[in-house]
Amino acid sequence: MSNELKLYNSLSREKETFQPLKEGYVGMYVCGPTVYYDAHLGNCRTFISFDVIYRYLTHLGYRVRYVRNITDVGHLLDDGEDRMLKGARLEQLEPMEVAQKYTVGFHEMMRIFNVLPPSIEPRATGHIPEQIEMVQDILKNGYAYEVNGSVYFDTLKFMQQTGLYGTLSGRNVEELMAESRDNLKNQSEKRHPADFAIWMKASPEHIMRWRSPWSEGFPGWHLECSAMSTKYLGAEFDLHGGGNDLKFPHHENEVAQNFGSCQCKGARYWMHTNMLLLNGKKMSKSDGNTISPHELIAGDSAHVTKGYSPMVVRFFMLQTHYRSTLDLTDEALQAADKGFRRLMDGHKTLQSLQALPDAQPGALDAELLELMAGVADEMNDDFNTPKALARIFELVSRINALKGGQLSLDQVAPDTLDRLKQLFQEFIFGIFGLQNDDAADGDDGTLDGLMQLIIDIRAEARTRKDWGTSDKIRDALKALSLQLKDGKEGTSWGREV
């Protein structure tokens, strides 16, 4: 396998070799949340996926500027009411108070799932001038028109003149163009159903409003991503990501706006994560088929039999490729729980292995090296985390066998063992972003010391063949969900799942 990075580009619908615009640097934009409601697990999956991608690109040595926005204005509901305004009315809060509340909640959730903060996290409301400028540019280029203080993107004209519309989302342009004005219903300001607002005149009761050359109003939903990606990453940049459900119309319109404003191509590679399903259906706030991250962690939901730690959930998600749908079920989570524990135990065991200086590297050494190389190879193939994890689990088997004595360390070169330790550290924690739950308990080492004492006392009892005492200790610990593992080299312990 080659060590060049390949990724699936939604634009071409093919895996392509990744070639950044500027060697050594990557500009990456991911559509962030709309902060008018609590983040749900689907959001988490997408941001965890891109977190791993961000981490891996960094691992490869790229200097990555990762921009992930916060949308706090412009997102319209079916009835045309601004989402921020809706939230404000329901809870009697200022719109920015709503945005702030859910932004904080979102950040907290990202922290819980160990998602790294992006390099820049721009807010739509903080970039009104940039958006107004973009509307002006689009108007100047003739791809928009003003009606009663609102400005609409002239999608029909754009389609006819550039032929660029629909490429990303695979729309049938003929069909889009064929739609008549009859489909417009009450939104009669638009000339064509495919047109979309880039500036909206605010109705009298609308709270969020800014002055513009056309009216006091607010920017259209799709505009902020075009404006902010251009501002921070340039007119053309490397990667743009987001959930699959944003492909149309959001991303398609983004591309149109970029080109319509400056003939800019925008992102060269588009990446889309697939949906998280619950009981075989898409998780969605609107139809109630949902479980919140808090509920999942606490086990406070009819969908799960117990709570799952954030790291188990993260691991669960990494066991599926980002472009596949993932069906969340209690059974699958239980399997992930145990698998995650096995991975963590394997890592712990590995770090305890001591190399033999006079080892004679043989077939085992070669096998380890091959498996290790495979981990990176899989990641280079469109960030295939499930396959990379499969390679790591194969390594875990070897590690356990080395510990258990079924395989011998005198066949492993000290350098190979060192590299293996380093690889586990880098991939499990640095790239997959997993954390050991035990460490997250706030354990300061007291427990470990206590356990060591108990293990020593039990070992003494065992040398006396005092099985009663030995078993009493073992059973009592088991009742506390602490498991003793007797091995050739002594006894170790861990938490039971």
Added chain:
RNA sequence: GGUCGCGUGGCCGAGUGGCUAGGCAAAGGUCUGCAAAACCUUGUACAGCGGUUCGAAUCCGCUCGCGACCUCCA
């Protein structure tokens, strides 16, 4: 209705023409004072039907089932 995608062993989930994915569960064995843990072994899996091919889970066609997008959604 239109567009796109999916259907893999008990469960989850990789895999795109020949070569063991992996995790969980299950069975047998090794180890153990007994266990557990660990290790080893074990699954005639690719929705159905037909076709292409020396060879298909993988390509083509049809059928059935499911999902996503088309409207707010990561």
